[in-house]
Amino acid sequence: MSALEKNAPQKSDLLPESLRDDFPILSGDVLDGHPLVFLDNAASTQRPRQVIDAICRVYERDYSNVHRGIHTLSERSTEQYEQAREKVRALIGAEHVEEIVFTQGTTASINLVAQSWGGANLKPGDEILLTAMEHHSNLVPWQQIASKTGAVLRHVPITETGLLDIATLDQLLGPRTRLVALTSVSNTLGTINPISTIAAQAHAVGALVLVDAAQSVPHQPTNVRTMGADFMAFSGHKMLGPSGIGVLYGKRELLDAMPPFMGGGSMIQEVGLESFTPAALPAKFEAGTPPIVPAIAMSAAIDYLSGIGLDAIHRHQQALVKRAYQGLSQITGLRILGPAPEHRAGLVSFAFEKIHAHEFAQVLNDQFGVAVRAGHHCTQPLHATLGITASTRASFYLYNRLADIDRLLEGVAAVQAKFAPQGRRRKARGG
Amino acid sequence: MDQEELYQEHILDHYEDPFHRGTLEAATHAHQEKNPLCGDVVRIELELDAQGKICDLYFTGEGCVISQASASMLLEQMHGKTIDDLKQFSADDMLQLYGPRLTPNRQKCCLLSWKVLQSVVHSPVDGAS
Secondary structure, three states: OHHHHHOOOOHHHOOOHHHHHHOHHHHOOOEOOEOOEEOEOOOOOOOOHHHHHHHHHHHHHHOOOOOOOOOHHHHHHHHHHHHHHHHHHHHHOOOOHHHEEEEOOHHHHHHHHHHHHHHHHOOOOOEEEEEOOOOHHHOHHHHHHHHHHOOEEEEEOEOOOOOEOHHHHHHHOOOOEEEEEEEOEOOOOOEEOOHHHHHHHHHHOOOEEEEEOOOOOOOOOOOHHHHOOOEEEEEOHHHOOOOOOEEEEEOHHHHHHOOOOOOOOOOEEEEOOOOEEEOOOOHHHOOOOOOHHHHHHHHHHHHHHHHHOHHHHHHHHHHHHHHHHHHHHOOOOEEEEOOOHHHEOOEEEEEEOOOOHHHHHHHHHHHHOEEOEEEOOOOHHHHHHHOOOOEEEEEOOOOOOHHHHHHHHHHHHHHHHHHOOOOOOOOOOOO | OOHHHHOOHHHHHHHHOOOOEOOOOOOOEEEEEEOOOOOOEEEEEEEEOOOOEEEEEEEEEEOOHHHHHHHHHHHHHHOOOEHHHHHHOOHHHHHHHHOOOOOHHHHHHHHHHHHHHHHHOOOEOOOOO
């Protein structure tokens, strides 16, 4: 393990372990006798006390429906809900607060754009450019709208090392390309994609750019304007907030021109029996009672993350992923999916030829207290491209520490030993 | 749940040395399914005679220990039985045959081959008499 020590992460890159005290679940007894090592953060993260307290505070003192009443509680809830919108604007560097639409999550945000913008703008033969590494939530909504409108889907392939093959962009982008929809960070490969470069090329042919930022906004600084995003989607529960809240960012002139997606209360200016006039942004896209408390709790999560600093969080995870990558690289028979640590966010997926991902997840959980994801991580086409059906994924966040990585590596070695072929023979029945 | 119990020796034996893993040239029926949760696949090919007896059956597939070992155990159990036996063999019977108690998600792994076998009699192979 000398190579490991030589390349040991700088102490200064790591966040203080004391922040773990903010997360009640990390000290809880999830599994008998095992401290929890939670490495499934790309699926959903845990919450600090500050976020849990914010949820209780609103329900105990401030809760009512928003944008409705003139009573005190409605004013308090409305004010906090709208403050949350401003926090999100500042977090991602959007120009106007009405460019922030609250949704149920990344999936809902992408569906909103596909149905509203896509339904109004796509014509037969128009092209939507996706990539081979998209999550199902950035594939299926486009498949649905393409089949409805006659639009055509194309895909940027990946290189051998798990990067987007951006040399193909010249060929794939053209006058028919209306939209490029891609992830900023692959939830399976961990690849950090060069969004601003790709966006510049897309804009040069007149295409819009939608960024699935579910795996990047929680982990690194984000600026929609320098990225060149026309639309961006992300979720609260992947950044210490509750589930049921997400964000759609859209450039004001684009959102303004789009028809409403869902109809109902809140999204209207005026309603008659036969017709309605939609409300102005962002209410136009927030039909019905919105996720009020989740939005307010998400703003508490943003406060928490900003207090630590997303730069510092990114550096911390780079240190963790470097250690994990180096450790896993030394295990014979293990295939790491995706690029080297310098092109990678804080997650590592891997596969063994002879041992299924389920065995890793099961034994890591039962014997080591390590929670990882096993399966296709909602990227079936990517797994097919890689020639596998499932992989095991360890994904990190600010509360993970080097000891967690070491526990993972210890567990992986144990699984490998346990399931190595041993020349077993099935016993004759009844014998 | 005790992890050691989950991967009992006889289960690992079935995984490494499965019963009738392969294809069946004389197959009259064939069916395959995928567990959408994890991508595990099991395909079963079987030969039924005119009396509804399962003369022979084989499986292929890809997946975790539980999905593949349970397929082997199920085929061994059903070899030489009839369609009626098969129809009467419930999901609970399958979980019992497997042995160790499974969490709901892992039950899906265990029941994949059982689901395929329940459907296979409705999937005649083209050209088979």
